[in-house]
Amino acid sequence: xxxxxxxxxxxxxxxxxxxxxxxxxxxxxxxxxxxxxxxxxxxxxxxxxxxxxxxxxxxxxxxxxxxxxxxxxxxxxxxxxxxxxxxxxxxxxxxxxxxxxxxxxxxxxxxxxxxxxxxxxxxxxxxxxxxxxxxxxxxxxxxxxxxxxxxxxxxxxxxxxxxxxxxxxxxxxxxxxxxxxxxxxxxxxxxxxxxxxxxxxxxxxxxxxxxxx
Numbered sequence: 033x034x035x036x037x038x039x040x041x042x043x044x045x046x047x048x049x050x051x052x053x054x055x056x057x058x059x060x061x062x063x064x065x066x067x068x069x070x071x072x073x074x075x076x077x078x079x080x081x082x083x084x085x086x087x088x089x090x091x092x093x094x095x096x097x098x099x100x101x102x103x104x105x106x107x108x109x110x111x112x113x114x115x116x117x118x119x120x121x122x123x124x125x126x127x128x129x130x131x132x133x134x135x136x137x138x139x140x141x142x143x144x145x146x147x148x149x150x151x152x153x154x155x156x157x158x159x160x161x162x163x164x165x166x167x168x169x170x171x172x173x174x175x176x177x178x179x180x181x182x183x184x185x186x187x188x189x190x191x192x193x194x195x196x197x198x199x200x201x202x203x204x205x206x207x208x209x210x211x212x213x214x215x216x217x218x219x220x221x222x223x224x225x226x227x228x229x230x231x232x233x234x235x236x237x238x239x240x241x242x243x244x245x
């Protein structure tokens with residue numbers, strides 16, 4: 033069985049390396065360069081060239097990748113769509129993110145400042161639990177393309193999705209600091225899971241993923 037994995041903002045397949053999914057062929061969707069002012073729908077449509085459409089499509093997206101998975105599922109039929117540490121609409125923003133979204137304050141800062149800020153606060157907001165996790169996270173942030181980062185942040189902050197699809201399987205951690213769980217209606221809650229739980233709660237997540245695909 034093939035499952036297509038979509039990583040978070042600027043990340044890659046390294047975030048999925050700790051999953052144990054016997055019998056699953058993991059296909060990693062690669063980020064591509066966004067076009068100027070490209071919409072999420074247009075971007076998602078261009079990613080579909082990486083998907084084999086003659087077979088059942090199962091998508092699993094984490095964080096920003098979960099949003100992309102939902103946009104892809106609006107374009108092509110999908111057997112299953114799982115999102116982890118993500119949101120289904122702007123209604124699931126915390127009040128802090130809603131404020132950032134409405135004020136567009138993030139547009140005042142160049143990519144270098146945003147990346148520097150991310151590096152300073154990453155361990156707290158992603159809830160890393162070891163030096164190795166911290167090193168992996170910081171490496172991913174440093175390697176994120178600046179232009180892609182600015183585009184993705186703006187698309188995230190302006191995404192509304194007022195009518196979320198009904199067949200999304202939403203897995204979320206109760207201790208997520210980027211997308212706090214209080215406004216989120218998730219199907220499956222991971223107790224104590226933070227935004228980096230794909231790495232540090234991979235055993236529990238592996239079991240849940242296998243049960244739901």
